[in-house]
Amino acid sequence: MNRAGKPLQRKGERNVFCPLxxxxxxxxxxxxxxxxxCGDCRHKRNExxxxxxxxxxxxxxxxxxxxxxx
Numbered sequence: 001m002n003r004a005g006k007p008l009q010r011k012g013e014r015n016v017f018c019p020l021x022x023x024x025x026x027x028x029x030x031x032x033x034x035x036x037x038c039g040d041c042r043h044k045r046n047e048x049x050x051x052x053x054x055x056x057x058x059x060x061x062x063x064x065x066x067x068x069x070x
Contacts, residue, residue: 019049
């Protein structure tokens with residue numbers, strides 16, 4: 001397991017976009033945990049693995065559907 005991640009054996013929320021998710025998932029599987037949670041991990045809100053939204057010239061999205069970050 002990536003030592004920076006701190007999964008807990010309990011039901012809860014997981015951040016599938018966290019770059020450490022794979023290591024935590026591998027750890028939970030290795031330990032045979034039926035449930036696991038990101039707990040108080042400092043990376044819980046890290047979305048570094050979230051794919052960027054790709055648009056094609058033929059796509060149409062109304063302006064109010066776009067999420068802008070400032």
